[in-house]
Amino acid sequence: MKPYSFLSLGRTLSTLCALALGSSLAPAASVQVAVQTPNGQPVTQAVVYLESAQAQRQVKPAPRLEMAQEGKRFVPEILVVPVGSDVYFPNRDTVRHHVYSFSAPKKFELKLYSGTPAEPVRFEQPGVVVLGCNIHDQMVGWIVVLDTPYYGQTNATGQVQLNNLPAGQYRLRVWHPQLPLGANPSEQTITLTATDSLATTVQLKGLTP
Numbered sequence: 001m002k003p004y005s006f007l008s009l010g011r012t013l014s015t016l017c018a019l020a021l022g023s024s025l026a027p028a029a030s031v032q033v034a035v036q037t038p039n040g041q042p043v044t045q046a047v048v049y050l051e052s053a054q055a056q057r058q059v060k061p062a063p064r065l066e067m068a069q070e071g072k073r074f075v076p077e078i079l080v081v082p083v084g085s086d087v088y089f090p091n092r093d094t095v096r097h098h099v100y101s102f103s104a105p106k107k108f109e110l111k112l113y114s115g116t117p118a119e120p121v122r123f124e125q126p127g128v129v130v131l132g133c134n135i136h137d138q139m140v141g142w143i144v145v146l147d148t149p150y151y152g153q154t155n156a157t158g159q160v161q162l163n164n165l166p167a168g169q170y171r172l173r174v175w176h177p178q179l180p181l182g183a184n185p186s187e188q189t190i191t192l193t194a195t196d197s198l199a200t201t202v203q204l205k206g207l208t209p
């Protein structure tokens with residue numbers, strides 16, 4: 001085989017691979033979001049997400065999600081899940097817990113238990129689910145159920161980056177547990193073109209101390 005034909009075979013293969021992979025090679029956008037209080041303090045652990053009709057079509061339940069109880073706390077304090085996901089509630093304490101939610105997107109109760117209840121809880125409606133424990137009043141946790149696969153949480157400096165976003169128009173929304181109970185997440189519209197790398201700042205007003 002002459003070197004030339006070897007090369008052209010390589011080219012043909014890479015073209016075929018590109019065709020087969022299709023969308024995964026399509027240029028994608030990213031967004032860097034900084035979340036702050038009105039006086040510029042970073043807001044950590046804020047849930048940042050992008051909603052659109054396209055995002056809603058892409059959302060899939062995530063596997064192996066856990067909201068544990070450890071040291072009489074919910075771990076993690078905030079769990080973000082795509083709509084339709086199952087969540088297990090392992091109790092890693094030696095005391096029993098009795099976890100409940102009265103929130104509209106998912107009302108449920110796991111009666112006094114040790115270990116991991118056999119059945120997970122399925123979250124089928126988007127929204128914020130506040131968790132409590134009947135035995136330990138101080139325990140509070142949140143499960144944020146989202147109708148989109150594009151989400152993240154801000155780090156210690158109040159920043160989060162969302163990558164691999166298809167071009168399009170989105171509602172950029174931010175939720176934090178210190179927003180007043182039942183308050184809507186903040187919302188702004190952003191438009192991403194392919195290969196865009198956008199940076200934006202969101203101010204959360206009215207956070208409770």
Ligand SMILES: [Cu+2]
Pocket residue numbers: 072096097098133134135136139
């Ligand atoms: Cu408890």
